[in-house]
Amino acid sequence: MNQNNLHNRINLIFFIKRTLFFGVLLLILSLSLDILITNGLKKSQTFHFVDWNNIYNSKINSDIIISGNSKAWHHISPKILDSILDAKSYNLGIDGYDFVMQNAKANVYLNHNKKPRLLIQVVGNSTLNLRKDLYQSIQFKPYLNDSVISKATKKYNGFSKLDYHIPLYRYRGENSILVNSVLNIVGLGHLQKDKNKYKGFEAYDRTWDNSFQQFVKKYPKGKTFNVSEYHKNIFENFIKEQKQNNIEIVLVYSPTFYKSQQYINNRIVSFFKNVAKKYDAKFLDYSNYKFAKNKKYFYNSQHLNKAGAELFSKLLAEDIKHINFLKK
Amino acid sequence: MLFNSIQYLIFLPTVFILYWFIFNRKLKIQNFLLLTVSYVFYGWWDWRFLSLIIFSSIIDFYCGIYIKKAKRMLIKKRWLTLSMLINLGFLGVFKYFNFFSSSLENALNSIGYQVDTLTLNIILPVGISFYTFQTMSYTIDVYRDKLKPTKDPIAFFAFVSFFPQLVAGPIERATNLLPQFYEKRTFDLEKAKDGLRQILWGLFKKIVIADNCAVIVNQVFENYTEYNASSLALGSIFFAFQIYGDFSGYSDIAIGTARLFGFNLMQNFAFPYFSRDIAEFWRRWHISLSTWFRDYVYIPLGGSRGSTFKKVRNTFIIFVVSGFWHGANWTFIVWGLLNAIYFLPLLLLNKNRNNTDTVAEKKVFISFKELINVSITFTLTIIAWVFFRAPNVSTAFNYINNIFSNTLFTMPSISLKPLAFIIILIVIEWIQRHRKHGLELDNPKMSRPLRWGVYYTFIIIIFWFGAEKQEFIYFQF
Numbered sequence: 001m002n003q004n005n006l007h008n009r010i011n012l013i014f015f016i017k018r019t020l021f022f023g024v025l026l027l028i029l030s031l032s033l034d035i036l037i038t039n040g041l042k043k044s045q046t047f048h049f050v051d052w053n054n055i056y057n058s059k060i061n062s063d064i065i066i067s068g069n070s071k072a073w074h075h076i077s078p079k080i081l082d083s084i085l086d087a088k089s090y091n092l093g094i095d096g097y098d099f100v101m102q103n104a105k106a107n108v109y110l111n112h113n114k115k116p117r118l119l120i121q122v123v124g125n126s127t128l129n130l131r132k133d134l135y136q137s138i139q140f141k142p143y144l145n146d147s148v149i150s151k152a153t154k155k156y157n158g159f160s161k162l163d164y165h166i167p168l169y170r171y172r173g174e175n176s177i178l179v180n181s182v183l184n185i186v187g188l189g190h191l192q193k194d195k196n197k198y199k200g201f202e203a204y205d206r207t208w209d210n211s212f213q214q215f216v217k218k219y220p221k222g223k224t225f226n227v228s229e230y231h232k233n234i235f236e237n238f239i240k241e242q243k244q245n246n247i248e249i250v251l252v253y254s255p256t257f258y259k260s261q262q263y264i265n266n267r268i269v270s271f272f273k274n275v276a277k278k279y280d281a282k283f284l285d286y287s288n289y290k291f292a293k294n295k296k297y298f299y300n301s302q303h304l305n306k307a308g309a310e311l312f313s314k315l316l317a318e319d320i321k322h323i324n325f326l327k328k
Numbered sequence: 329m330l331f332n333s334i335q336y337l338i339f340l341p342t343v344f345i346l347y348w349f350i351f352n353r354k355l356k357i358q359n360f361l362l363l364t365v366s367y368v369f370y371g372w373w374d375w376r377f378l379s380l381i382i383f384s385s386i387i388d389f390y391c392g393i394y395i396k397k398a399k400r401m402l403i404k405k406r407w408l409t410l411s412m413l414i415n416l417g418f419l420g421v422f423k424y425f426n427f428f429s430s431s432l433e434n435a436l437n438s439i440g441y442q443v444d445t446l447t448l449n450i451i452l453p454v455g456i457s458f459y460t461f462q463t464m465s466y467t468i469d470v471y472r473d474k475l476k477p478t479k480d481p482i483a484f485f486a487f488v489s490f491f492p493q494l495v496a497g498p499i500e501r502a503t504n505l506l507p508q509f510y511e512k513r514t515f516d517l518e519k520a521k522d523g524l525r526q527i528l529w530g531l532f533k534k535i536v537i538a539d540n541c542a543v544i545v546n547q548v549f550e551n552y553t554e555y556n557a558s559s560l561a562l563g564s565i566f567f568a569f570q571i572y573g574d575f576s577g578y579s580d581i582a583i584g585t586a587r588l589f590g591f592n593l594m595q596n597f598a599f600p601y602f603s604r605d606i607a608e609f610w611r612r613w614h615i616s617l618s619t620w621f622r623d624y625v626y627i628p629l630g631g632s633r634g635s636t637f638k639k640v641r642n643t644f645i646i647f648v649v650s651g652f653w654h655g656a657n658w659t660f661i662v663w664g665l666l667n668a669i670y671f672l673p674l675l676l677l678n679k680n681r682n683n684t685d686t687v688a689e690k691k692v693f694i695s696f697k698e699l700i701n702v703s704i705t706f707t708l709t710i711i712a713w714v715f716f717r718a719p720n721v722s723t724a725f726n727y728i729n730n731i732f733s734n735t736l737f738t739m740p741s742i743s744l745k746p747l748a749f750i751i752i753l754i755v756i757e758w759i760q761r762h763r764k765h766g767l768e769l770d771n772p773k774m775s776r777p778l779r780w781g782v783y784y785t786f787i788i789i790i791f792w793f794g795a796e797k798q799e800f801i802y803f804q805f
Contacts, residue, residue, distance in 0.1 A: 173793065
């Protein structure tokens with residue numbers, strides 16, 4: 001090797017070493033930033049993170065857990081349940097999601113908190129119907145390292161492989177997340193604290209909107225919901241496991257505006273009834289309850305407003321009290 | 329394979345290691361590696377189109393040899409014609425057939441003949457306009473005796489398909505690039521370091537500037553009737569920066585990548601939006617294509633010599649052909665015509681070479697007169713870009729018409745997010761306007777922590793503010 005070649009070789013190795021060093025520093029920098037942002041978010045009390053943080057920080061430890069989608073989140077008030085049942089309850093309702101994500105949230109709860117005595121599982125037609133997109137995906141970002149969340153989020157279209165494996169990648173472009181995290185790091189997280197949620201529950205003080213009319217226009221012959229076998233299986237397994245863990249279970253079909261029911265071509269009730277029967281759980285069907293005919297308790301055909309939620313929560317609490325589940 | 333993809337992030341260092349450590353013993357083997365990885369790079373889109381590039385390479389390789397061998401000019405000309413026919417034939421079939429067919433149909437229908445012409449359902453092979461022009465430069469230069477034909481097929485095939493500039497240029501001249509395949513490349517540390525900086529700068533322009541502008545530009549151009557005049561004006565400015573960031577960003581990445589492998593590609597953009605007139609703009613925009621047309625079309629036609637009629641004719645030919653090169657649509661032709669109209673007064677008044685230096689030479693700030701000239705030139709290019717971006721000519725006219733309405737001085741209703749990035753771009757390019765690219769840091773006083781701080785800042789900006797991945801615009805050409 002002549003002098004020139006040797007010199008080039010040395011330069012080449014120097015270049016590679018320097019580039020690698022630059023890359024390693026970059027990796028350390030992005031990993032540090034990732035950890036910093038994640039830690040900030042894990043203290044956040046904002047809408048998307050408050051419940052997840054309460055769960056992960058083992059702050060819930062309730063006697064009663066309410067699980068389901070927006071019909072759990074908007075319909076069942078832990079405050080009312082607590083006062084009537086003289087117990088601690090928490091609402092884990094997750095807006096817009098089917099049972100895959102509901103199951104994940106309940107499992108994360110069980111992994112980080114004491115076992116509840118009673119699980120109220122709100123069910124309906126969308127429970128067994130997988131949505132495609134990862135709705136409000138921002139809420140999962142700090143917890144992608146948790147295998148339960150990682151497995152569940154992969155069922156939906158939302159995150160790429162890079163989000164899971166490249167430090168900081170999941171937060172790119174999320175300026176609100178950055179601000180949120182920084183505020184929590186410097187102790188100013190309270191400035192963004194969610195004031196509307198109480199123990200995971202949030203009631204909407206709204207009057208009837210026209211979304212039902214739009215639905216009718218869109219589906220004049222009614223809508224048929226897909227029912228997934230995979231969902232049926234995980235639902236049944238979940239109920240079975242919780243019963244084996246000595247957790248009492250109430251499946252609740254919460255009220256929907258009565259006219260909307262005639263536009264659902266395949267109301268799924270028998271499956272939930274059968275599962276309840278098979279595993280010695282209780283199935284409470286409020287779908288046709290008398291106030292389901294009164295628009296003043298709903299803000300749309302599927303969701304109760306604040307007045308409706310209070311009324312329904314009282315009714316449910318009284319029924320649970322009557323069943324005497326918590327005393328078992 | 330896209331430059332702004334994870335695949336390329338793996339591909340590039342792998343090829344770099346193979347190139348300098350495993351295949352570095354013999355030049356032929358190193359060239360063979362470049363050829364193979366270039367075909368992998370190109371085949372990543374659609375391996376079927378590899379046959380076109382291979383066929384084109386075979387034809388031009390042999391045409392070059394036979395042009396040289398031929399004793400009589402007539403025979404030389406025949407071989408050149410064959411090369412031109414095949415290369416332009418590919419372009420004609422894959423890029424222009426449907427355009428000519430439907431234009432003929434429209435023309436006949438308009439004079440009362442109802443005909444249904446044939447249109448083909450063909451996909452445009454990525455980068456076909458770039459590599460056919462590159463390979464044509466070879467046979468033309470051999471014909472003109474400016475270049476000896478190569479007898480090394482590996483070197484020639486690697487020259488045609490060299491992956492950094494294969495799909496979107498710079499369109500290299502055989503006289504510049506091909507000889508680089510004959511000589512053993514040596515690793516040049518400074519060149520490689522600057523290559524990486526240029527790649528970083530290119531990624532910034534593509535991912536931050538172009539892709540962020542693209543999101544808004546697409547909205548505005550697709551729904552232009554719903555926006556007020558100020559939004560339309562801003563939308564067209566964003567498009568000017570989108571296409572600049574997209575295309576010059578690609579060129580920077582290409583040139584930077586080539587430098588890592590010891591190659592020098594020509595500069596393709598030289599801060600064109602600081603041009604003081606259209607002639608200067610065309611000396612600074614897509615230089616490799618402008619000079620290609622200058623050398624192979626404009627000068628053979630007589631250039632700016634001869635009668636006024638010839639000057640006007642040649643100017644229109646060169647700009648219309650240049651527009652047509654971009655795509656089979658009347659919008660590109662009008663774009664070319666418009667640039668010819670802008671350019672012609674400068675040519676006829678002999679002022680087309682007034683601004684051959686850099687704006688505000690040896691000064692920090694621009695003078696008022698220069699600022700006015702730069703602004704006028706930029707406005708003219710924006711009007712032309714509207715034709716370039718619009719789906720058809722009538723939409724472009726309507727778009728421009730809507731800009732000049734009474735809502736021009738109201739608040740725009742579109743996101744202003746890209747503005748911040750555009751300002752960063754303009755400031756950096758202004759500071760660096762005497763250099764080859766925006767991140768060329770040749771100040772020896774600049775300490776390493778400071779330099780690395782600059783790199784990390786750019787990486788974070790690209791990472792954090794980069795928009796959703798978009799294809800490079802020029803791939804469609």
